[in-house]
Amino acid sequence: MAAETIPLTADRFAAAARAAGATAPDSVLAEVGTELISRWSEPQRFYHTGEHLAACLDLVGDEPVVALAVWGHDAVYDPTAADNEERSAVLTGELLAECQVPAPVIEEVLRLVRLTAGHAVAPGDRNGALLADADLAILAAPWPDYVRYVAAVRAEYAHVPDELWRVGRATVLRSLLGLPGLYHRTPELESTARANLHRELASLTPAPPD
Incomplete structure (x- = not known):
């Protein structure tokens, strides 16, 4: 039997952000989580939806830095554009800064978001491997x-x-x-x-x- 998917909520984002070192008030984390869920629910999405987001989050498990990269990796999704990963990285950086996530963590999250443009994982890149495997599981x-x-x-x-x-x-x-x-x-x-x-x-x- 397949594992039950954990509900996709702003609290789930907030938990990952806190575990990654975010120090902003709970209200800020809730607002950012809500914004991300809204973005993942946009009408132009049919595969890159909250269902894909939740599936990837389930696969990366209790790894907050990788989980934040999952939240951000398709936060911008315009099928007519060729730079979604870069735009997603920029947006993710702005949102994590609002959450007061430590700068080194943000840097790693953005590296991971950009990695999903080609899914090329270097030897020894544990975080990259975890994210890429989840994103390509389908x-x-x-x-x-x-x-x-x-x-x-x-x-x-x-x-x-x-x-x-x-x-x-x-x-x-x-x-x-x-x-x-x-x-x-x-x-x-x-x-x-x-x-x-x-x-x-x-x-x-x-x-x-x-």
Whole structure:
């Protein structure tokens, strides 16, 4: 039986911020948590929603610095833009400063947020490995769930014509397949994820003529 998802609340953000050293009043932490939940609930989101946020938080567990990076990693999500990770990092830095999180912690959180642009994790980067594994966990889902994930991402890019979507999506898939490893702390997911990626890529690529 799958573990029950912990509710996504402003208190959950506040707990992570406090554990990471935030010293602002509770009211400030509550306001920031509420703002983040509001951002994750925007109407242009179909996959990058509070459900994805909660799933990632559950996976990183009791790691407050990584949890703050999870809260921030898609805080800005505009499917028409190419700099969401950087804009998310800037916003996250501003919000954590409001929470009076120590500067070295903010620096690490922002490094992690930016890492999600390509999910390339250096050897020994424990925090990066934990975040990347959580963010990419969906790739190893059973095929029907994976198909629903792809459909949700496609809905976010409804403004993109089908042909351009296929080209762009194939580029993303090849980039992921080009990583030395998709998972660092959960390597047992690797084979399923790569099979899913190859299967989707094949569906996007015309078969060669006989």
